Amino acid sequence: xxxxxxxxxxxxxxxxxxxxxxxxxxxxxxxxxxxxxxxxxxxxxxxxxxxxxxxxxxxxxxxxxxxxxxxxxxxxxxxxxxxxxxxxxxxxxxxxxxxxxxxxxxxxxxxxxxxxxxxxxxxxxxxxxxxxxxxxxxxxxxxxxxxxxxxxxxxxxxxxxxxxxxxxxxxxxxxxxxxxxxxxxxxxxxxxxxxxxxxxxxxxxxxxxxxxxxxxxxxxxxxxxxxxxxxxxxxxxxxxxxxxxxxxxxxxxxxxxxxxxxxxxxxxxxxxxxxxxxxxxxxxxxxxxxxxxxxxxxxxxxxxxxxxxxxxxxxxxxxxxxxxxxxxxxxxxxxxxxxxxxxxxxxxxxxxxxxxxxxxxxxxxxxxxxxxxxxxxxxxxxxxxxxxxxxxxxxxxxxxxxxxxxxxxxxxxxxxxxxxxxxxxxxxxxxxxxxxxxxxxxxxxxxxxxxxxxxxxxxxxxxxxxxxxxxxxxxxxxxxxxxxxxxxxxxxxxxxxxxxxxxxxxxxxxxxxxxxxxxxxxxxxxxxxxxxxxxxxxxxxxxxxxxxxxxxxxxxxxxxxxxxxxxxxxxxxxxxxxxxxx
Numbered sequence: 075x076x077x078x079x080x081x082x083x084x085x086x087x088x089x090x091x092x093x094x095x096x097x098x099x100x101x102x103x104x105x106x107x108x109x110x111x112x113x114x115x116x117x118x119x120x121x122x123x124x125x126x127x128x129x130x131x132x133x134x135x136x137x138x139x140x141x142x143x144x145x146x147x148x149x150x151x152x153x154x155x156x157x158x159x160x161x162x163x164x165x166x167x168x169x170x171x172x173x174x175x176x177x178x179x180x181x182x183x184x185x186x187x188x189x190x191x192x193x194x195x196x197x198x199x200x201x202x203x204x205x206x207x208x209x210x211x212x213x214x215x216x217x218x219x220x221x222x223x224x225x226x227x228x229x230x231x232x233x234x235x236x237x238x239x240x241x242x243x244x245x246x247x248x249x250x251x252x253x254x255x256x257x258x259x260x261x262x263x264x265x266x267x268x269x270x271x272x273x274x275x276x277x278x279x280x281x282x283x284x285x286x287x288x289x290x291x292x293x294x295x296x297x298x299x300x301x302x303x304x305x306x307x308x309x310x311x312x313x314x315x316x317x318x319x320x321x322x323x324x325x326x327x328x329x330x331x332x333x334x335x336x337x338x339x340x341x342x343x344x345x346x347x348x349x350x351x352x353x354x355x356x357x358x359x360x361x362x363x364x365x366x367x368x369x370x371x372x373x374x375x376x377x378x379x380x381x382x383x384x385x386x387x388x389x390x391x392x393x394x395x396x397x398x399x400x401x402x403x404x405x406x407x408x409x410x411x412x413x414x415x416x417x418x419x420x421x422x423x424x425x426x427x428x429x430x431x432x433x434x435x436x437x438x439x440x441x442x443x444x445x446x447x448x449x450x451x452x453x454x455x456x457x458x459x460x461x462x463x464x465x466x467x468x469x470x471x472x473x474x475x476x477x478x479x480x481x482x483x484x485x486x487x488x489x490x491x492x493x494x495x496x497x498x499x500x501x502x503x504x505x506x507x508x509x510x511x512x513x514x515x516x517x518x519x520x521x522x523x524x525x526x527x528x529x530x531x532x533x534x535x536x537x538x539x540x541x542x543x544x545x546x547x548x549x550x551x552x553x554x555x556x557x558x559x560x561x562x563x564x565x566x567x568x569x570x571x572x573x574x575x576x577x578x579x580x581x582x583x584x585x586x587x588x589x590x591x592x593x594x595x596x597x598x599x600x601x602x603x604x605x606x607x608x609x610x611x612x613x614x615x616x617x618x619x620x621x622x623x624x625x626x627x628x629x630x631x632x633x634x635x636x637x638x639x640x641x642x643x644x645x646x647x648x649x650x651x652x653x654x655x656x
Contacts, residue, residue, distance in 0.1 A: 082169060084641045086161040089281050092645040094136060094155040095538075095574050096618060097597060102159040102489040102633045103621040131267035132157035133280070134286065134614040136567045141509055148531060150564055154271055157617045159407045164282045167264045168197040170257050171285060176248035182291075182299045184208035188283040197281050206360075208309050209212045213359055215305060215316045216352040224355055224496040225315040225325055226473045230339045230344040232311035233283065234275035236290045237337055241276075242269060244289050287311075302327060318521040322349065338612030339578035348472035351574070358477045362484055365455055369488050372448050378437040379445065381410035386442070392550075393442050398494020399449050399508060400546045404635070405644055412640055453492040459505065460485040465506050479510045483651065486514055490648040495547060498522045513651070521547075526578070527557035534565035539647040541575040552578050560584055566592055570599040574634070591615045 083105050088095040125135075137150040156164060163598050171177055179187045182203040189196055216222050229235075245265060249258050268282050276283045276290075287310065298306040298315070303326065305316040315325045315429045318528040333340055341347055380387055380403070387407050394401055463482045465475055482619065486505065493501050502518045514535040520529040520540050529540055544553065558640050559565065566588075572578045573596065594608065594615045603625055622630070637644065 081193060081195065081641070082110075082162060082165045084639045085197045086281075086314065087167040087638055087642050088196050089165075090156070090161055092535075092538075092647070092650050093279065095571060097155050097158065098596065099574070099598075099633055100158040100632065101161055101617040102629070102638060103618075103625060104162075107621075112219055119369050129425070131163075131264065131271075132612070132614045132617055133159050133268075133271050133277070134591075135277075135441055136533070137564050138504040139513060139536070142512075148564075150276065151464070154274070154277040154308050156280055156340045157614045158621060159617065160233040160280075161585055163264050164280055165197055165267075167261050168281060168285070170261055170384040172197075174248050174252045176251060177285065180288075180295055180299070181304065182295055182306050183288060183308050185308070186288060191417055195639070195643070198284065205309060206463075208307050208314070209359060210306070211307060212314055212316060213356060216408075219318075220352050222316050223319060223322065224348075224350040224352075225317060225322065225329075226346075226350065226475070227313045227329060229311035229313070229317075229333065230341050230346075231275075232338070233278050233287060234272070235338055236286060238276060241286050241289045242266065244292070245286075248289075280487050281291045284310075288452070290336065290517070294329075294336060297332055298329065299649075311340075313443065319582045348474075350473050352468065354474060358474050358481075360477070360481055360484070362459060362481060365452075365459060366484070366488075368452060368455070372445070372452060373401075373441055375437055375448070376403065376406050376445060377410040379440050380407040382438065382469075390442055390445070393446060393448075395548050397446055397450070398496060399446065399453075399492060400450065400495075400543050401491050402542065402546055402646055404546070405646065408635065408637070408644060416535060419565045436577070448559065453489065456489050456492065457500075459559060460489065460504050464509065466508070482506075482511075483514075486511075487648050487651050490517075490543065490651075491646070493522065519534050520553075524549065524553040525552055526572075527559055530555070530559050530565050531562055533564065533571065535647055535651045537568040537571050538575075539573055539579060539651060541577045542647045544577055545575065557581075557584070566596070570596060576631075585594050598622060603627065 078343065083101070086099055088096060090101065122478065133154040136153050136155055138153055140149040140151040143149050169192070169401060176486070177188075183600070184207055185201065186198045187204055189199055192499065216224070242265065246262070249261060254261065265282065265286075268280055271277045271280075275288045286512060290563060291308065291311075293304075295308060296495045302317070304314055307314045307316075313329065315329065317325045349468060376390075380390070384407070391403050394403060407542065462484055463478050463485070464470060465482060470478060486501075487503060489504075498518050502515060502522070505514045509516065513532055516528045516532055517536045517540055521543055522528060526543075529536055558578070569578070573580060580596060580600070585593050587593075587598075588596065590609065591613075595618075597604070598615075598618050601622075603622055604619055605623075606624065607620050609619065
């Protein structure tokens with residue numbers, strides 16, 4: 075496979091691994107069936123042949139926890155997962171769109187920015203640096219003028235409210251001004267097909283959807299940036315404007331006018347619309363950076379330890395489990411033995427043949443007791459820091475509450491990898507009993523009780539984190555669960571995740587009672603190899619099950635513990651537990 079084609083594959087894999095595992099597994103199955111020669115251009119030829127005919131638009135709807143409605147019932151956000159071929163088609167179209175001058179990164183937009191170069195392994199830069207840069211930019215502006223205030227606004231139902239016909243016309247205009255003439259049909263076809271997936275608006279999940287979000291707000295961005303310069307900052311549909319007190323009304327009027335012109339509306343309720351003084355912002359902004367760096371340093375030390383002494387993995391796992399520390403050692407070991415990490419360490423040795431860097435010497439003399447001691451000290455530090463973040467106390471509303479919630483999530487995400495199971499009751503006591511932490515409390519209860527009923531209706535990061543911690547803690551057998559739970563709504567995606575990660579086995583009787591598409595999806599996730607093609611509608615389930623033909627279960631399990639390329643990430647589920655807190 076040539077370098078560009080391999081890069082497209084990695085971009086698709088990195089997008090879907092943490093978002094929808096069945097798509098990731100199907101992608102790996104698809105890719106391992108391609109010719110292996112580096113000179114092969116099969117993948118690009120496949121895409122060029124299929125895209126103009128719109129044959130790569132196979133998607134499946136899935137759900138994620140959103141919150142609670144007015145009656146206290148769980149609400150879900152609707153997502154769409156691409157099939158393997160559709161995911162590759164999106165990555166190819168995004169590569170073409172990234173070259174358009176009219177769609178270049180804007181300095182006022184901190185979300186879904188194009189990668190810095192064509193060889194990066196993501197269609198967009200990783201989200202957290204952009205979010206962090208926006209927060210730091212606001213802080214920097216406030217430090218220059220103590221009179222500044224931050225106006226906070228949020229667009230209501232942003233993606234579902236986008237007028238796709240208007241956005242598509244803008245895209246056509248950008249394409250017509252570019253050198254994409256030979257590929258314009260490909261881009262147009264795949265974008266049109268994707269926009270037809272939901273009944274209205276832009277689907278959430280497909281990587282292409284974020285470009286349409288940026289296009290939908292490009293006029294707002296242009297006008298607000300012209301008027302307020304670098305004091306207008308946007309992250310997806312979350313808008314900050316840093317202004318003098320006398321500018322407040324004018325800024326709000328201007329934004330509301332522009333938003334109405336695009337047929338959007340701004341949230342009016344507390345938490346979505348706010349005004350924050352300079353001092354309030356600076357007192358509540360993320361202050362856990364040093365702790366985060368110490369956490370990353372521990373992970374680096376463990377990687378180096380396992381790279382330098384790979385035979386120590388089992389003993390390190392045993393000692394960490396004895397101390398109740400559920401760090402993902404198996405995954406860190408995989409990281410340490412991939413080419414990218416080995417080249418990184420080898421370069422240090424090559425550059426300093428006579429004198430190794432101090433950190434390198436420190437790593438060489440690391441041992442199990444030192445690593446465990448560091449992990450325990452980090453646990454104390456994180457726990458102590460979390461105790462002092464009050465999301466319900468003084469001035470804990472609006473954006474201040476949101477900032478405190480994000481800071482606490484940042485700490486809790488990491489404590490999940492540091493806390494022993496017998497101390498999870500303390501972790502539960504640290505976690506506020508409010509809607510923003512409902513998933514956390516459900517996850518903690520599920521781990522403490524080894525039962526699925528607290529968490530089965532929370533598909534997404536919560537169930538994936540439960541499964542990964544369950545295995546890391548070395549639990550034997552399956553957690554207890556009531557079969558009646560499987561008759562509840564919105565549990566299918568949770569069942570699929572638990573089956574893929576080998577936490578539960580679902581009875582054949584229940585699987586066969588499902589509608590055919592759902593039944594085949596569960597069988598796919600149980601790594602049950604079909605002996606023939608059972609669905610012939612060329613939709614999502616048909617494609618992924620066809621890719622499983624003649625594949626052994628062991629070979630598919632290997633996919634879950636390996637990588638396609640050095641450029642592919644292996645995300646840690648607990649660190650992805652909240653979009654802006656990880």
